[in-house]
Amino acid sequence: MTQPTLATLTEDQLADLIAEAAAYRNQPSLRTCLFPGCIKQYDAISHMDGRTPPRPEWSGAGWHILKTSSVFTDGGHLCPLHVPLVTTHMPRLVKTPSGRYTVDCACGWMPPAQRWHRLAATLWQEHLLTANGDLPPAPPTTDPKHRVPLAEHTDATLEELYDRLWDAESDGTEARDVARTSLRAYSQAVPALLGAKTSLEALRQRITLDSRDWTNDKTDAWLWAILVGANCENTDPDHTHNEDCAGDQALWDLGRQHNIPTDQVIRTGHLRWWIANAVNVAQQIEGA
Structure with a gap:
């Protein structure tokens, strides 16, 4: 196909060219909800520009952004349906003294520390599914039925147990320091x-x-x-202002x-x- 020149360009070709340029400039930039299994999306560009998205289901109304300070180093997005649940279970990434990573959930849940920080984020997503009723509760790590038999322990599993012990001892020391400081401030x-x-x-x-x-x-x-x-x-809650x-x-x-x-x-x-x-x-x- 021969490309038209300015002298041979027709009005229909010009209209098509303008439409293609507008479509390229306004192509959607979709963001997906971080809740596991949720496929809801919104058009970030349309939402930031205040324009109507190409599809009604891509509206950004009610969506929230999870900051990079959470367990997701690159942030995340939440659809209106899952905002209340994630707000109740807002995560915070914690690095333990042994160099591992865990999650401090707003509900008080905290999993065993992991070597890779993204694995801690995955455990938090599993915790979300459990809190939402999509998964049954996981057995506690101290459950004897789920312990590794002594004969099956390896250097790696023993190292993990020692790391957990190290973290627990550090937590105990930190708790005593906090209690001592609080008592001093109180006195x-x-x-x-x-x-x-x-x-x-x-x-x-x-x-x-x-x-x-x-x-x-x-x-x-x-x-x-x-x-x-x-x-x-x-x-007094029963008091009414009078003369x-x-x-x-x-x-x-x-x-x-x-x-x-x-x-x-x-x-x-x-x-x-x-x-x-x-x-x-x-x-x-x-x-x-």
């Missing part, structure tokens, strides 16, 4: 929190027993709202009274919450 934070509670309660008592009106002055009103609380703080309590609008009334900007009123409410919460936590520690 330092609790006396400071109880002392702060005593000081805040003394300030609150001093203000509430004062005879003056703490709402007349702008600075006094701010101190009152933070240290005492302008709004009702009754946490006998401060209600939930008193802080806004103080803001309007002194022409305090909205953002400062909101910040004052946050400061009051932090103080009330700190006192409440300290009271729980004292009562424990």
